[in-house]
Amino acid sequence: MKTVRRRSWSFALVLLVVTLGLAAALGPGAALGESESPAPSGDKVVVKIGWMGEIDNLNPLIGWTNNVYEIYGNEYLLMVARDWDTFKPTDNGIAKSWELSDDQLVWTFHMNEGLTWHDGEEVTAEDAAFTYNFIIENQIANFITFLTGVDHAEVVDKYTYKVFCTTPVANMLTLWIACLPEHVFGKMSAKEATVKFQNDPPCIGNGPWQVVEWKRDDYLRMEANPDFLFGAPKPDEVIFVVYQNGDTMVQDFISGNLDAIYMFPPAQFDKVKAAEGVETREYNFWNWDYVGFNCYDGPSGGHPALRDAQFRGALEYAVDREKILSNAYSGRGIPGYTFLPPDTWSDPDYAWAPDDTQRRDYDPDTANQMLDDAGYTDSDGDGVREYKGEPITLRLWADKETPEAARACKLIAGWWEAVGIDVKFSVQDQGVYFDNIWGYKGDTFYPDFDAYYWEWDGYFDPGQTLTCFSPAQIEGWNEFSWNNEEYGRLDALQAAEMDADKRAEYIHQMQQVMYEDAPCFTTVHPYKLQAYRTSTWDGWKLTGNGGKDGPQFAFLSAAMPWAYVNLTPKAAAEDKSNLGLWVAIIVGVIVVVGLIVWLVARARRGGPAVEE
Numbered sequence: 001m002k003t004v005r006r007r008s009w010s011f012a013l014v015l016l017v018v019t020l021g022l023a024a025a026l027g028p029g030a031a032l033g034e035s036e037s038p039a040p041s042g043d044k045v046v047v048k049i050g051w052m053g054e055i056d057n058l059n060p061l062i063g064w065t066n067n068v069y070e071i072y073g074n075e076y077l078l079m080v081a082r083d084w085d086t087f088k089p090t091d092n093g094i095a096k097s098w099e100l101s102d103d104q105l106v107w108t109f110h111m112n113e114g115l116t117w118h119d120g121e122e123v124t125a126e127d128a129a130f131t132y133n134f135i136i137e138n139q140i141a142n143f144i145t146f147l148t149g150v151d152h153a154e155v156v157d158k159y160t161y162k163v164f165c166t167t168p169v170a171n172m173l174t175l176w177i178a179c180l181p182e183h184v185f186g187k188m189s190a191k192e193a194t195v196k197f198q199n200d201p202p203c204i205g206n207g208p209w210q211v212v213e214w215k216r217d218d219y220l221r222m223e224a225n226p227d228f229l230f231g232a233p234k235p236d237e238v239i240f241v242v243y244q245n246g247d248t249m250v251q252d253f254i255s256g257n258l259d260a261i262y263m264f265p266p267a268q269f270d271k272v273k274a275a276e277g278v279e280t281r282e283y284n285f286w287n288w289d290y291v292g293f294n295c296y297d298g299p300s301g302g303h304p305a306l307r308d309a310q311f312r313g314a315l316e317y318a319v320d321r322e323k324i325l326s327n328a329y330s331g332r333g334i335p336g337y338t339f340l341p342p343d344t345w346s347d348p349d350y351a352w353a354p355d356d357t358q359r360r361d362y363d364p365d366t367a368n369q370m371l372d373d374a375g376y377t378d379s380d381g382d383g384v385r386e387y388k389g390e391p392i393t394l395r396l397w398a399d400k401e402t403p404e405a406a407r408a409c410k411l412i413a414g415w416w417e418a419v420g421i422d423v424k425f426s427v428q429d430q431g432v433y434f435d436n437i438w439g440y441k442g443d444t445f446y447p448d449f450d451a452y453y454w455e456w457d458g459y460f461d462p463g464q465t466l467t468c469f470s471p472a473q474i475e476g477w478n479e480f481s482w483n484n485e486e487y488g489r490l491d492a493l494q495a496a497e498m499d500a501d502k503r504a505e506y507i508h509q510m511q512q513v514m515y516e517d518a519p520c521f522t523t524v525h526p527y528k529l530q531a532y533r534t535s536t537w538d539g540w541k542l543t544g545n546g547g548k549d550g551p552q553f554a555f556l557s558a559a560m561p562w563a564y565v566n567l568t569p570k571a572a573a574e575d576k577s578n579l580g581l582w583v584a585i586i587v588g589v590i591v592v593v594g595l596i597v598w599l600v601a602r603a604r605r606g607g608p609a610v611e612e
Contacts, residue, residue, distance in 0.1 A: 044236040047537075047564055050249045050258040051240060053401050054430070055220055058211060059199040060178050061140055061185075065430075066457045069176075071240070074222060074564075075205035076178035077115070079128065084541070087460055089173040092230050094128055094206075104168040104498055111159040114229045117181050118202065118210045125161040129153040130182040132163060138190030141476050145467050146175055148495050167496040170503055174461040179206065208233050208565055217242055233565040234539070246403065253278075253531060260532035265403060266332040269529055277535025282332055282527040286458040286465065288339050289404070291319075291412065292437075292520040294449050296474075296481035299441070301448030303394055305387045310374045312518040315451075316360040317367035318415045325524050328407035332529065336522035338511040340462055348504040350462040352511040360521070367419045378420050385420035393422040397452040400429045405453045408523060412453070428452075437479050445475050454479075455526070463494050463503070466510050469519075482519035539566035 057063035060072045081093025091097065095109040115123035132153035135143045149167040156162055163172070184204050185193050203211040208230070209222040220240045224233040241258065243249035246265040253261045254275045264272065273280045293312050294302025305311045321335040334341070337359060340351040354360075371377075376385040376392065384391040396413055398405040406427050413423040439448045458465035468477035471488045475481075487510055494506035514520075532540050541563050 046237045047235045048239045048258050050261040052243050052263045059197050061142055061194045074209040075207050077206050079177050080173045094179045105165045107163040109161055113159050116227050117206050118204050123206050124158050125155045127182045129155050129161045131180045146464050168498050170497050171461045171463050176459050235567050238564050262530050266330040272531045278531050279534050280531045282529050284341050284344050285528045288336050288522045289455045289524045290520050290522045291453055292480050293451050294447055295519045296447050299446050303450050309517050314367045314370035316521040317363050318419045320362035324408045328404045329526050333524045333526040336525040341525040348501050350504050350507050352508040384422045395450040396423050396425045397428045400427050409453050447481050462507050467491055480519040487513045536570050538568050
């Protein structure tokens with residue numbers, strides 16, 4: 001038998017348990033699970049970014065991978081900053097204003113006062129002038145080609161310096177060159193600064209963030225600079241987590257372990273987009289994926305047929321860009337023909353594209369005819385064309401860090417084999433790329449490769465991008481070791497042309513010369529894919545790219561140092577909004593406890609219990 005009194009007692013206990021359970025569930029860890037971000041690290045606010053691809057070196061005179069430029073852009077200020085909506089020069093970098101002499105040969109820069117290095121020393125004109133002079137005097141490979149026409153820099157006073165030029169320098173205000181601390185780099189020789197110095201954390205920069213910890217191929221941690229002149233970042237730390245597997249990165253993001261991801265597999269885009277509490281973006285950038293050929297006319301391990309522009313052009317005719325875009329990139333991008341993507345610049349538009357009479361679109365019949373006409377025939381009928389009586393075999397490499405490259409190369413290998421070229425396809429680490437594209441035998445330059453698939457992010461200034469492939473950059477940025485005098489002549493003209501429209505004409509001609517000579521061919525302009533968590537963060541910075549489509553991306557854009565500075569966790573706001581709920585819960589607990597006390601007191605009085 002049961003009694004009404006026991007039923008009331010049982011009900012009260014259940015109500016108390018449920019109420020306390022609800023209180024626990026809605027405690028500080030309820031709005032965000034322990035594995036979700038922003039996860040507290042003590043009292044710190046931490047932003048966690050996931051990406052694929054390596055950070056190769058923290059020394060900006062050495063490193064050059066896409067990811068490391070994101071780090072440099074947050075660690076160091078540019079000589080001249082840019083507005084991250086219009087990409088026009090602005091005053092929140094090293095320089096706050098500037099003048100150009102009437103003869104266009106002397107630039108006078110006035111600095112922002114109050115900038116400090118991360119070790120507390122003040123940033124002065126000595127640092128700015130040192131940066132220019134150190135690069136010029138020591139011919140620092142990473143930057144010297146971008147300073148063509150710059151002779152030297154001089155200090156005028158503590159916050160003013162002049163840059164003297166031998167010819168006008170059209171891209172002086174749009175160059176990507178970071179200001180370096182003289183008291184760090186000035187103690188070293190050029191060899192030490194460009195070969196030995198790894199710039200181990202904590203790095204001494206002057207930007208809103210400082211690298212304080214780096215575990216290669218695992219993660220990199222940056223702390224906010226509390227003394228940053230333009231305002232200390234709101235988060236305490238940004239952590240970049242390196243992934244080898246894109247699917248794992250996506251799962252960690254969806255699970256809440258990451259606040260944003262970059263460079264994730266295109267096939268996962270729809271899945272990420274469907275996740276709750278996140279925003280996704282796909283957009284054009286200044287990037288291109290391409291096949292590069294060994295064009296070197298000196299000692300080389302490359303196949304000699306690759307020195308023939310007609311042979312290279314025929315190989316491009318054998319490739320179906322649309323199928324590469326569909327199969328390797330899940331359609332997330334546009335077919336490409338030159339290094340400068342369309343709809344990316346305006347006033348003027350620097351991009352050029354071949355017209356219907358120039359374009360080498362997929363046409364295996366034309367490819368076969370060109371190879372026949374150039375004398376690369378299959379004399380013995382074994383299906384492989386010959387060069388001077390020997391079968392033509394090309395090594396084709398795909399970048400290990402980019403799954404899309406391997407998928408694209410498998411298609412390309414099949415198409416080339418279909419037109420009579422034997423292909424040895426392999427997936428290679430980027431170290432193999434570096435060691436062979438810039439290979440040496442003793443002291444003799446000896447590039448030892450045939451063809452490779454790779455991806456580039458260019459610079460906002462198109463001249464800074466295209467200069468990389470000039471004859472002067474053989475053994476430097478010019479991966480193909482391609483020597484074209486007309487391209488070099490046009491490069492010199494664009495570098496010194498101060499009229500933007502005339503400069504754009506030279507840059508168009510440079511693209512046309514490169515396309516016609518085919519030292520490489522662009523396959524796709526893949527969309528940049530990003531996702532970021534809006535359910536837990538406010539303040540993601542959307543910016544434009546200087547092009548036609550307005551704001552496109554939120555972070556990791558051209559090493560944008562302002563991407564994370566205004567992020568604030570929504571958890572704090574949610575805690576405040578839950579105050580009323582907490583009050584209700586506490587009142588409920590008090591009521592339940594009071595009910596229990598009343599029932600116990602009543603039971604002790606021995607009131608009648610009605611049997612059922």
